[in-house]
Amino acid sequence: MEVERRGRVILLNGASSSGKSSIGRALLPLLPDPWFLVPVDAIGAMRSTVHTRVLDDRDISEILRRTRLGYHRAVAALASAGNDVIMDYPLSEQWRVEDLLETLQGYDVTLVEVRCSQDELDRRERVRGDRPVGLARSQTMVYAHGEFDIAVDTTTAGPNECAATIVNALGTVPLPKAFDRLRHRRHI
Ligand SMILES: Nc1ncnc2c1ncn2[C@@H]1O[C@H](COP(=O)(O)OP(=O)(O)OP(=O)(O)O)[C@@H](O)[C@H]1O
Numbered sequence: 001m002e003v004e005r006r007g008r009v010i011l012l013n014g015a016s017s018s019g020k021s022s023i024g025r026a027l028l029p030l031l032p033d034p035w036f037l038v039p040v041d042a043i044g045a046m047r048s049t050v051h052t053r054v055l056d057d058r059d060i061s062e063i064l065r066r067t068r069l070g071y072h073r074a075v076a077a078l079a080s081a082g083n084d085v086i087m088d089y090p091l092s093e094q095w096r097v098e099d100l101l102e103t104l105q106g107y108d109v110t111l112v113e114v115r116c117s118q119d120e121l122d123r124r125e126r127v128r129g130d131r132p133v134g135l136a137r138s139q140t141m142v143y144a145h146g147e148f149d150i151a152v153d154t155t156t157a158g159p160n161e162c163a164a165t166i167v168n169a170l171g172t173v174p175l176p177k178a179f180d181r182l183r184h185r186r187h188i
Pocket residue numbers: 014015016017018019020021022023088090124128131154155156157158159
């Protein structure tokens with residue numbers, strides 16, 4: 001069946017507790033069109049936690065890797081049918097970036113860097129209590145690939161303010177976008 005348009009993608013990238021999910025929720029009512037909010041956690045939550053086989057560390061790491069590869073392809077599948085998708089996803093391993101560059105080739109991806117000071121990340125982690133202490137600190141490599149289209153800093157700005165900044169900037173992002181610059185660097 002012929003699909004008339006390719007969906008757009010907004011990728012909210014930042015360390016744990018930087019505020020990606022909060023911004024994702026705040027973005028929806030500000031966008032003119034009905035976007036899908038697809039956090040990686042929502043895909044992980046669909047995976048069974050009750051099974052008969054005992055998993056070792058290697059099994060678990062392979063399952064997590066497959067989950068993330070599946071997430072990339074689920075987003076591409078939605079966008080391939082013309083759906084606009086917000087990803088809430090830390091680029092905390094280099095292979096995630098590499099795989100997304102291939103999987104989302106041909107799609108309009110806006111890469112948003114969600115920043116937050118380390119002290120504030122530590123504070124949020126302590127307050128929320130549902131993430132291992134030190135997770136945010138372990139994810140400082142989320143920006144290591146070195147490119148972004150829009151940056152917001154949640155250290156002092158709230159989710160609504162950051163979402164408004166993103167919506168206002170969406171139409172004026174310089175081309176080529178971050179994903180295309182990264183592809184150019186890697187000759188993909
Ligand atoms: N701009 C902000 N100012 C103050 N607190 C915030 C802000 N954004 C998020 N928080 C708080 O920080 C915690 C983490 O927020 P959120 O779930 O949005 O982050 P996240 O980056 O999606 O985290 P994770 O990757 O671990 O799911 C929550 O308790 C939330 O209320």
